[in-house]
Structures are given as structure tokens and as C-alpha cells.
Amino acid sequence: MVHFAFLDWFWLVTFVVLMIGSGALFYRLGKRSEADFFLAGRGLPWWLPASSVYATHTATDTPMWVAGVVYKYGLAGMWYGFFAAWCAVSAFVSTKIFRRSLAYSQAEWQTLRYGGMPAELLRGWVAGWQVFLNMFILGWVGIAMGKVCHFLFGWPPWIGLTFFSTLCAVYVLAAGYWGVVMADFQQGIIAFIAIVFVSLWGVHAAGGPHMIIDKLHAMGLSSMLNPFSFTGFAGGDFPVAWFITMLVIGILGGLGMATAIDWFPEAQRIQSARTVKDASWCIWAGQALVVTRNALWAAAILGFFVLYPGLTQVKDYEMAWFRLGFETLPVGMIGFFFAAIVAIHLSTISTHLNLGAVYLTRDLYHHYINPGADERKLVWVGRVGTLILLLGSFVFGSIMENITEWLIFALWIMAAGVWLPGILQVVWWRFNGWGYLAAWVFNLVFSWLVVWVLPAFGVLPHLKDYQQFWLLMLLGALVFIPVTLFTKAESMDKLVKFYVMSRPIGWWAPVRREAERRGLL
């Protein structure tokens, strides 16, 4: 249990008022139109969405995740942050293509890239998927805050889950994305200062870098310091094959767009940047901050490890970074640290409240239910959508402790089957809507078969993660490539329009020639 002195309460109350106030201040801008409520009018300089990318990906559960992989694999575990490679490539490839399209959302992008019924079905599918995904993440991150508050104050987890998300909803409901991005900027600064300060403080408390290294050598755990410490080429918990798979997923994935693992908050930030160049730099800089943050956390977790080497249960060591702060900081700084944790939490919650509402409003309501809705009505629907996501997240959060591990696994499995189509839709003109839809639907069937059904009947052994990834990718390709080739290509009018607008890379020669023939290039 942690006890707050006056100065601790001062930090906490001041920061919370500033965070909520800075978001709510933009109420007038947020209510102007749908574009303002969801994209801040597409007029942001690169550093604002960049701070939002970083702040969003810094959640309450992130230091728990870093503690988990460092305890399990040492510094090699940091390769699990392979998504940074995805963004580093994407920033100068698919980010530009997506920004030029002017789609509000990844669901809307489907109807710009494809035409006819498959495009509409894909838009509905992706919108439904994104509503679920955002609500799920809200519940997941929310219950992590519940755990932190339980650890600190002994509160029942539901209080931490509901109280801070509700506080956050105040400025998201009022100012939409304007509130999100402005508060994220402030929260990102507070969080970064706290991460640097607490991590360095923790390393110091463990005796400094040399002492940590010496202790790890003395414990016979030098391998924890080696980022290339793998368990063989194909066997063990962390083989080279898994490392290569992550690199391939990250580097090639950046050529396309993801709808499953992590690229979706970026999509909104890309569209809110004022130019294509701003969009590129916001993604690159946001991820650069994420990588820097991971490095600081990893060093602090190693410090915690040498202080508490005997912890073997996840529940004991996942709180490592929080314990470093609360157990070693002087009185008066505890409140500052907790305020930073609140900042970390609110920045993630606000993003997913607003992002889920984009799909409910722009794609499901505006596109399918009421295409004639005026701007005022759309802003209000956006607010109702935000509220639905908030309430849904409480339900998810309350059941999450039981299903999180499996749900994350399920999300990962689904990502395997749509990874390659996500790239092909950007780089290959002939890839069509039926092919992409088939990839999504059949991946459901294949993931069940490969992961559960066939191993249960002894037809297939239980495969490692990287083996499942490649097998699911191959099985998916055996369906979506024939489906693409046996169904009609998208109409040349549609493709030329998309090409001229978005300028994709790759195999687009027939479309480029047609665009040139029409005098559009």
C-alpha cells in the first residue's frame, strides 16, 4: 500500500486538472464537423500526431509487458517490439499512400481501393472488427489500471477500471480528436519525463549499470545482456526462426497496412497530419520515441531483476517498473509518479474511445444507415459512439482477466492470415476485393483448424508460433490467390482513380499506362 503526502496529492490533482482541462479546452474546435471531431480538421503539424502515436502506445500494461519479456528472455525479449520496424518502413511507404487517399478510416479505404459489393462488404467487416478491437483494448488497458490501483491502494480492480476511463471520456466526449491529440501531447511529455526519471532512478537504486552487469555475470545470467541470445535455430522458447519471422513481418509489413495488430491508431494520426510529409514524420518520430522508451524500461527492469532475482511468478514481476518507482522514490515524488501513470493511461484510453467511434460513426452510421446526416448530427453520433465504447469497455474489462491471454493469441493468429493480403492490396493492382474478403473469412477457419482442431485429433502436432504464422499464411494464400485470379479484376476506372490519388508502389504498370493515356499523370 502506498501513502500519499500533501505534495503527492498536489502533483496528482494538478496534473489531472491540466490533462482534462487541456483536452476540454478544444470543445469549440471539436464540435465544428465530423472531420474536426475525428481528424482535427486534417491540419496538424507532424509533432502533434507523433506525440500521440508515442503516448497511445505507452499504456498502463506496457511496462508490465516489458517486464514480462525481459524476465523471460533478457534483452533479446525486446525484439518483441518488432512493430517498430513495421512503422519505420511504413512511414515512407504505406503511410504516404494511405494519407494521399484521404480515407477517414481503414474501413473507408476499402471502398477507395476496391469497387462494388466486395468493397462494401469489406468496409462493413473492417468497421465491425475495429469497433470490437478498440472496445477490447479499452477493457484490456482499463483492467491493467485496475490492477495497478489495487496494488497501490488496495482498491477493488473495477474502481481503477471505471474511474479513470470515465475521467478521460469527459474531454473525448467534449472535444473529440482535438481533445485526444492535445491532451496526448501534454500527457506524452509528463509520461516521458517520468519514464526517464524513474528508470534512471531505478538503475541507480540497483547500484548503477556496472553493478547490474557484474551481478548478472555473478549469477551466471550473462545471456540476459545479449540481445541475440536465442535458444537454437528452430527449437526452444525463442529460436532464431522466430526472430527472423518477426523481422520479416515487421519490415515487409511496412509496405502494406495492418488491420489486426497495431497499425490502426496510426491510421487516424496519418490522416490528421496536415501534409503527406507530416504524416510520414509523425509515424517515424512516434515510433522512435517508443523504441527509446523500451530501451529505458529494459534497463530499469534489469535493475529490478538483480534486486529481486527470486521472483518466478508473472504476477510478482510484471509490476517491476511500478515497484521501482513506488519503493525507491522519495516522499513527495510518489504523487508525481502516479500522475504520470494516469497520463500514460488516459492517453491510450482517449485514443481508443475516439478511434472506435470513427468506425461507428463514419462507416457504420454515416455510410450505411444515414448518408444524409448533417455535420451537427454526425458529431453527436460520434459522442454517442464514444459512450457506447466506454460502457462496452467496462463489460470487457470485467471479464478480461479470464480471457485476455487467449484473446491476444486469437488476434495474433488472425493477423497471420491477413498479413500478406494487407501488403498485396497496396503493391499489386490485380489483387481484388473478393480476394481480400476471402483472406479474412478463411483465416477464421484455418486458425481454428491449425491451432485447435487438427492437433486435438492428432492430425497435426502442436506448432510453435512462427510455424503457425507461416502455415496460416500459406494456407490463406492457397485460397485468396485463386479467388483473386478467378474473379474479375477491379474496373479500370476504379483503379485509375485510386492510382492517381494514392500513387501506390509495386506492380501497377497497366493502371499507370491507362492513367497516362487518359492524361491524368
Added chain:
Amino acid sequence: MSNELKMVIGMSLAYVTSFAGLLLAYFSYRKHSRSKEAGK
């Protein structure tokens, strides 16, 4: 709750919402196609 049941719940929640979106899109597309044809 068994691990298998947790898996079923997790996978089902994700796909139920996606299919709901797909069905909404389908009915909306059909409605618009019909009204287009009627307008011809």
C-alpha cells in the same frame, strides 16, 4: 472456465462484430442497388 471455452469466447466476440458489420453492409448495398434500378 476451461482454456478452450475462453478461446471460443475470444474468437467469437471478434468475429460476431465483424459479421454484424458485414451484414449491415450487405443489406445496405442491396437496398441501394434496388433503389438505383428502380430509378432507371
